[in-house]
Amino acid sequence: MRDFHPDDDVASPEGYAPQMSPDDYDPGIPNQLLDFILRSEPSEPIDTDLFAVMKKRRSTRKFSDKPVETTKIDKIIAAADTAPTAGNFQGFEIFYVKSLEKKRALVDACNHQSYVDAPIVLVFCKNPSRVKFNFPPYVLRKFAIQDATLAAGYSQLAAQAMGLSSIWIGMFDEQKIMDILETTLVPSSVLCIGYPKQTKFPKSRRNLKDLVNVVW
Numbered sequence: 113m114r115d116f117h118p119d120d121d122v123a124s125p126e127g128y129a130p131q132m133s134p135d136d137y138d139p140g141i142p143n144q145l146l147d148f149i150l151r152s153e154p155s156e157p158i159d160t161d162l163f164a165v166m167k168k169r170r171s172t173r174k175f176s177d178k179p180v181e182t183t184k185i186d187k188i189i190a191a192a193d194t195a196p197t198a199g200n201f202q203g204f205e206i207f208y209v210k211s212l213e214k215k216r217a218l219v220d221a222c223n224h225q226s227y228v229d230a231p232i233v234l235v236f237c238k239n240p241s242r243v244k245f246n247f248p249p250y251v252l253r254k255f256a257i258q259d260a261t262l263a264a265g266y267s268q269l270a271a272q273a274m275g276l277s278s279i280w281i282g283m284f285d286e287q288k289i290m291d292i293l294e295t296t297l298v299p300s301s302v303l304c305i306g307y308p309k310q311t312k313f314p315k316s317r318r319n320l321k322d323l324v325n326v327v328w
């Protein structure tokens with residue numbers, strides 16, 4: 113596999129170079145990044161027991177400086193791209209924030225939450241204009257927020273499966289984030305990912321009877 117060059121005619125954005133060479137790019141393949149990952153030799157151990165991954169996940173706000181491997185970033189992004197979306201219109205976009213300066217600005221935009229400058233920062237934004245249903249705009253916005261939320265959830269679990277931890281940020285100033293990202297798309301969540309400084313036990317949850325309402 114030859115090295116990827118950012119100028120190559122591959123459908124990946126400038127600044128994000130997946131471990132996929134231009135030769136691997138086939139627009140006919142749905143979710144080409146995931147397809148490439150599955151065809152490649154495994155690059156890291158992955159916990160494939162979904163329920164074990166769910167059980168272990170615990171929000172982390174302290175990340176080590178250890179950089180996250182590109183192959184893991186690829187998988188986190190590919191996972192988001194597998195999530196269901198309304199009408200398969202994929203009404204969301206991911207902003208992969210690499211600049212330290214912009215990460216620091218995001219800390220401020222996220223109510224001064226200092227850990228937002230994590231090794232990997234992904235901002236999931238709604239894009240209702242992609243949702244081509246003939247429904248009122250508020251419905252399209254509702255679909256887009258669900259699309260973006262679900263995709264971020266998939267990424268969060270994928271990160272966990274590879275030994276990474278994450279924190280979901282929902283407390284932010286939308287306009288500040290839009291200004292930082294220079295976009296008109298409204299953010300839905302900020303997902304901060306990295307290697308945890310320490311592994312913590314998962315938090316407890318409520319009783320089943322407080323969770324489930326049975327409707328006869």
Ligand SMILES: Cc1cc2nc3c(=O)[nH]c(=O)nc-3n(C[C@H](O)[C@H](O)[C@H](O)COP(=O)(O)O)c2cc1C
Pocket residue numbers: 169170171172173225279280281282283284314315
């Ligand atoms: C919609 C939503 C918004 C959240 N916003 C924040 C946030 O702004 N800052 C933060 O530190 N954690 C935030 N969290 C993380 C929660 O605090 C965390 O998921 C919760 O305490 C449960 O812990 P666990 O993820 O370890 O199970 C948010 C989580 C969700 C789902």
